[in-house]
Amino acid sequence: MREIIEKIKDNTSIESIIGETVALKRSGSNLKGCCPLHHERTPSFYVRTSAQTFHCYGCGKNGDVIQFLIERDGIPFNEALLFLAKKANIELPTRKITDEDVKKSHHTSNLKAATKVFQARLLANQSHAITYWQSRGLLEETISDFGCGFADGSEIDLLMSIETKRSIGIIHSDGKTVFAHRFTIPILDTTGNVIAWGARAIGTAIPKYLNSPTTDIYEKSKVLFNFAFARRYIRSKDEVIITEGYSDVMICWQCGIRYVVATCGTSLTEKHISELKRLSADSTRLFRVVLAFNNDDSGKKATIRAIPMLLSVGFAVKVAVPAQKDILDVFAKDGNEGVQQLFSQLKDGVNVLWMK
């Protein structure tokens, strides 16, 4: 294993990995920039390219490229290694592959294949599917960043066995399709693999939003939408915005607010909180959660319910209340500026609890 770790590091340039997060400038024989691991205005973060290491004189963190990813993304060693191995096209020696591994890998590739089909169908059905989202202010680029697609109801025809279609959650056990005529949004696990979809009705179908049914790898009370993408931003800010829906996340992302996730069709659970807790585990700063649920009865209830749960694990809690029904409506009325303003005028969670 030692050897393979060295090989991966030899085939990785620490400056390009760090350069994805922060702009580095030459300073003598080193590169210098603002530390991506703590907040600073004057650069005290150095990358020594000859040794392929980093050192921050501000927060004292230092190490190699693997350590950098562990710090930046809050992931375990193995995950950081896997990430770099993939990037460098190096195969990691695996432990003995079990039947469970094979099943999981088939499952993952089937979900990926179906996601691709949905994406192609979206492009082929621009008229109603894309137009709807664009009318709500989402750019085509955002729609594609999130891997959105369109299920036209012909999933039955996908080249997969009935059993497979059932196991990945695109047909019900009675053989009926799950997502007919819906806009699909991939839901990813923490490593970025598709595990399910959220789906919005394009017409007036009820319910408006639908999630994949529970499968071997998807349980909605465990998953925070956008967690895989947002993780590094949450980690560097020690702050997370939790919204109610997919489109809230997408519009925030489009406005440049990246530390944002959504619960999607469920209230905040202990499982969600422990996922955030893991991310904040070794932080010296207070971890802040901003609740930005819908401005309606159920959103208010969900907020009141979530505040004590978050306070009890030691998080600071703030509340953002949209002037309109949700963040998408704020954007529709006041654009990017309105969304930025929403998150600059936060209420204190403790006060919200008192005033209820």
Ligand SMILES: [Zn+2]
């Ligand atoms: Zn630092």
